[in-house]
Amino acid sequence: MSKQVIVVGSGNAALCAGIAALEAGAQVLMLEKAGPDLAGGNTKYTAGAMRFAYDSGADLKPLLRDPDDPRLLRTEFGSYTQDKFGADLLGFNDGRPLSPEQDKLIRRSGETMQWLAQHDVTFEPIYSRQSFEKDGRFVFWGGLTLAADNEGVGLFDMEMAAFRRLGGTVRFDSAVTGLVQDNGKITGVRVGDTEIAADAVILASGGFEASADMRVKHIGPDWAEAKVRGTPMNTGDGLVMAVEAGAQEYGLYGGCHATPMDLHMANYGNLDLPHGDRKNYRKICYFLGLMLNARGARFVDEGINFRNYTYAQFGRAVLEQPGHFAWQVFDAKVFDLLYGEYHFHDAHFVEADTLEALIPMLDGVDAVAARRTLEAFNAAVDDQTEFDPTILDGKGTIGLPLAKSNWAQRLDQGPFRAYPVTGGITFTYGGLKVDDAGAVMDRADAPIPGLYACGELVGGVFYNGYPGGSGLTSGAVFGRQAGYGAARA
Ligand SMILES: Cc1cc2nc3c(=O)[nH]c(=O)nc-3n(C[C@H](O)[C@H](O)[C@H](O)COP(=O)(O)OP(=O)(O)OC[C@H]3O[C@@H](n4cnc5c(N)ncnc54)[C@H](O)[C@@H]3O)c2cc1C
Known part of the structure; x- marks a missing residue:
């Protein structure tokens, strides 16, 4: 008789788990907190972008x-070797070696993409954002080459179609x-007052980013106020249930991906906006330019590296x-370089012809201190080096206690x-x-019978950031693993 598997959630990880479990002969019921x-x-x-290792364009x-x-x-897709993927992940590990989960993500990434394609999940090259044109050829530069057809919504639709087929x-x-x-074994789930029995349960219900209480508990008091860039549904339910059932907490609980966003955006992401517009709350x-806090002071080296390497930390x-x-704060010299999100119809900003007039418009900021910071910055800019936003230009400040290392230009043009x-x-x-079958480990490092997990719920995959496109691939790799594991146990 085929196994009864319950999958909790309906994102990429859940759907990959469901497809794999069905492939392995199980009957699968997916339970989703949200409406359709x-x-x-x-x-x-998401943009549906997925990072994976490949040897050449033929793959x-x-x-x-x-x-x-x-x-x-x-x-020219070039190649993105497993070693390169590993080096990119290590760049965010703060000195830690690759974890077993990262190693698995890298090794299984390519084959998992081929597996998705066998289920009619198809992809398109990300020509617009990940390649440049050179001598009539499209050259991909960053190893992130493909996104699901019709981005995150398309990925969901294609995976859901495969799951239902x-x-x-x-x-x-x-x-x-x-x-x-x-008796220690997970034998089903509760949905309100109803119990639903199963041979195995796969938790794929996301992280705890949408729970203010859990953010405060694990990341810190400042996080009560954070905007949530995506769904309001991921309130850590699966994590709490698993830990109550004896599961081991694993990975960096104080760690998260967070980005500077418009202060006045809604508290959660908005799926009603067209995809491009949804990104426009990001800044x-x-x-x-410069960032000033309420004390009128700078607090990061805004130009320490390319924004790809800082945006997930500066939030x-x-x-x-x-x-x-x-x-x-920006001056007119860079207005043309600001991404579309700064020109979005809903972007909040103030504008003035002079810095003197602008400073009092910065709500909540100590104006006297802000003026001092801006004057000191302008006086410290290295005039000898040319500004070039396409490279780490080394045009920094000289003598400031907190430097701006690249792209430092005076704020002097209204x-x-x-x-x-x-x-x-x-x-x-x-x-x-x-474990290697996707089973959740208890605090003594033994699998909890009948309980599996995948997606954002798996710890140890990311530490102080991640190379873009790795989240979905991780969901697919660990989702597929959990699906097979649950169906075959
Ligand atoms: C704005 C934005 C852009 C991003 N862009 C990219 C990108 O381009 N590429 C990339 O790789 N990653 C990207 N990411 C990260 C990516 O979204 C995640 O890594 C990935 O979607 C996580 O998949 P998941 O299946 O684990 O979780 P989710 O897709 O969030 O699915 C979790 C599901 O569980 C459900 N759920 C929660 N609690 C319960 C419960 N108690 N019972 C039943 N169901 C429950 C939720 O409603 C949800 O449907 C982006 C994230 C955001 C927010």
Whole structure:
């Protein structure tokens, strides 16, 4: 008789787990807290970009929605080796070696993408953001080459279609509120007053980024106020249930991905906006100007590195300032370089012809101190080096206690603009420990019978940041593992 498997959640990790369990012969019921509109969790908010190791463009062809796209003849995907993926992850590990989970993510990333393609999940090259045109050819530069056809919503739709084709069942508006445990073994779940029995339960219900209480408990008091960039549903339910059932907490609970966001955006992401517009609450051009806190002081080296390497950390830096906000200040010289998000119809900013007129408009900021900071900054800018935003130009400040290391230009050309920002949390890094079958480990390092986990719930995959596109791949790798594990146990 086939196994009965329950999957909790309906994002990328849940769907990969469900597809794998069905493939392995189980009957699968997916229980999703949200209604059909918000089902799919953070997965639907993404650009669908997925990072994986590959040796050459030939590995990518079977993944493409349109393998006959004439642009492919003029495209250089290069290679993204497992070693390179490892080096990129190590760059965020604060000196830690690769964890076993990171190692698995790297090794299984390529084969998992091929597996998704076998289930008719298809991808498109990210020409617009990850390649540049050189001598009539498209050259990819960062190892992140493909995104799901129609981004996160497309990924959800294609995976859901595969799940249903294989015979999976989904129930929306069905928040799992507890696990049923019998003699240590998980034998089902509770949805309100109802118990649903299963041979195995796979938790794929995301992290705790949308729970203010859990953010405060694990990350710190400043995080009560954080904006949430994605779904309001990921309140750590699966994590709490698993720990109550004896699971071991694993990974960096104080760690999360967080980005500077418009101070006046809504408290959660908004799926009703078209995809491009959803990103417009993000404000990550601080490297072209300065950030001032309520004390009128700078608090980070805005130009310490390319924004790819700072944007996921500076959300935290902003949130930890007094009042949890900062102002990003620019002059007219860089207006054309500011990303589209700064020109979004809903972007909040103030503008004045002179810095003197702008400073009193910075709500909540000590104006006297702000003026002193701006004057000191302008006086410290290195005039000898040329500004070049395409490289680490070394145009820094001289003699300031807190330097700006690159792209330091005087704020001296009106009009001047300032944008109020806060920190927006994307997802959390702390989670559960799973074994090679995806089973959740207890505090004595033994698997809890009948309990599996995947996706944001798996700890040990990310520490102080991550190379973009790794979250979805992690969900797919660990989701597939949990699906097979639960169906075959
Ligand atoms: C704005 C934004 C952009 C991003 N862009 C990218 C990107 O381009 N590439 C990338 O790799 N990553 C990206 N990420 C990160 C990515 O979204 C996550 O890594 C990934 O989606 C996590 O997948 P998951 O299946 O674990 O969680 P989710 O997709 O969040 O799914 C969790 C599901 O569980 C449900 N749930 C929660 N509690 C319960 C309960 N008690 N009972 C039943 N169901 C429950 C939720 O409603 C949700 O549907 C982005 C995140 C955000 C917020």
